[in-house]
Amino acid sequence: MAPPVLKLLDGQPIPQLAFGTGTALYGSDASLPVRRALAEGFVHIDTAQMYKNESSVGDALAACGIPRAQLFVTTKLDKLAPGESVADSLKGSLKKLQLQYVDLWLVHSPIPFEAAGVLEEVWRGMEACKELGLAKSIGVSNFRPKDLERVLAVAKEKPVVNQIEFHPYVQKQLTPLLALMKQHGILVESFGGLIPLTRATSGPVTPLLQSLAKKYGKTETQVLMGWLRAKGGVAVTTTSKEERLREYLGAFDVALTPEEVAEIDQAGAGLHFRHFQKHMEGF
Numbered sequence: 521m522a523p524p525v526l527k528l529l530d531g532q533p534i535p536q537l538a539f540g541t542g543t544a545l546y547g548s549d550a551s552l553p554v555r556r557a558l559a560e561g562f563v564h565i566d567t568a569q570m571y572k573n574e575s576s577v578g579d580a581l582a583a584c585g586i587p588r589a590q591l592f593v594t595t596k597l598d599k600l601a602p603g604e605s606v607a608d609s610l611k612g613s614l615k616k617l618q619l620q621y622v623d624l625w626l627v628h629s630p631i632p633f634e635a636a637g638v639l640e641e642v643w644r645g646m647e648a649c650k651e652l653g654l655a656k657s658i659g660v661s662n663f664r665p666k667d668l669e670r671v672l673a674v675a676k677e678k679p680v681v682n683q684i685e686f687h688p689y690v691q692k693q694l695t696p697l698l699a700l701m702k703q704h705g706i707l708v709e710s711f712g713g714l715i716p717l718t719r720a721t722s723g724p725v726t727p728l729l730q731s732l733a734k735k736y737g738k739t740e741t742q743v744l745m746g747w748l749r750a751k752g753g754v755a756v757t758t759t760s761k762e763e764r765l766r767e768y769l770g771a772f773d774v775a776l777t778p779e780e781v782a783e784i785d786q787a788g789a790g791l792h793f794r795h796f797q798k799h800m801e802g803f
């Protein structure tokens with residue numbers, strides 16, 4: 521089943537499930553895993569300058585035979601070299617990706633830019649990329665309320681997404697951030713969405729995932745993806761295994777009831793577990 525498509529704040533469509541080339545594929549040749557993901561039915565590929573595999577992602581995109589308009593490609597700004605503009609940085613990524621434009625261009629983290637006092641300037645550079653047609657949409661990642669507020673205060677184009685660690689064990693702590701995002705129509709893109717199954721495996725959500733998996737005849741992974749989808753955002757996941765691709769794509773017919781979603785919310789609120797960006801204050 522093809523991933524459902526959501527509409528971003530700027531009117532652009534975004535497939536609700538992405539295959540990520542970070543974590544499991546960080547720094548590696550991602551060409552084969554990306555080709556496999558595309559062959560299985562993923563159309564949204566999430567990469568980043570920091571993953572150091574944009575060229576191999578580009579090779580996979582060039583070889584896949586899927587028309588460009590049917591693909592959705594995200595990459596992320598890491599750092600800027602002295603004198604380098606945001607547009608120059610994106611042009612470097614586009615060359616590696618063998619593309620004329622990306623669908624989504626994100627500021628990977630506020631940290632390098634807030635420390636240098638240039639967050640607003642960087643956002644203006646992101647907007648220039650959109651104006652130049654180098655990126656259809658622009659957004660952010662790992663932005664806390666204080667970072668988003670700085671950008672929103674100067675934005676001509678609001679960020680369309682904030683890609684953040686999002687799962688039942690951080691949802692409660694993210695309440696102020698999620699409220700701010702909702703107020704401005706900024707979509708959640710989740711990474712680490714499967715952390716209750718990969719790193720916090722004996723947490724209070726586990727028994728619920730097990731019983732719901734039995735009820736629906738699905739896997740626990742698929743039930744957790746059903747919860748992520750019920751939250752209305754985009755899930756960025758990944759795998760090193762071919763069979764897991766089918767498992768992810770087979771999660772779209774899991775439709776949890778509002779009561780089941782609320783039960784997972786409530787159980788999740790009983791544990792605070794954050795894996796990524798632990799050093800960042802303010803989440």
Ligand SMILES: NC(=O)C1=CN([C@@H]2O[C@H](COP(=O)(O)OP(=O)(O)OC[C@H]3O[C@@H](n4cnc5c(N)ncnc54)[C@H](OP(=O)(O)O)[C@@H]3O)[C@@H](O)[C@H]2O)C=CC1
Nearest residue numbers: 540541542543711712713714715741756757758759760764
């Ligand atoms: N913007 C940012 O700062 C960040 C972005 N990301 C992006 O998000 C993508 C996904 O990140 P990640 O946090 O890994 O995503 P997930 O939390 O979705 O985890 C994916 C991993 O879960 C494993 N998995 C799935 N189901 C199970 C299960 N039932 N039991 C045990 N393991 C399971 C898979 O392992 P297996 O390989 O064995 O199938 C896979 O490696 C990255 O590739 C990257 O593109 C990630 C981190 C930070």
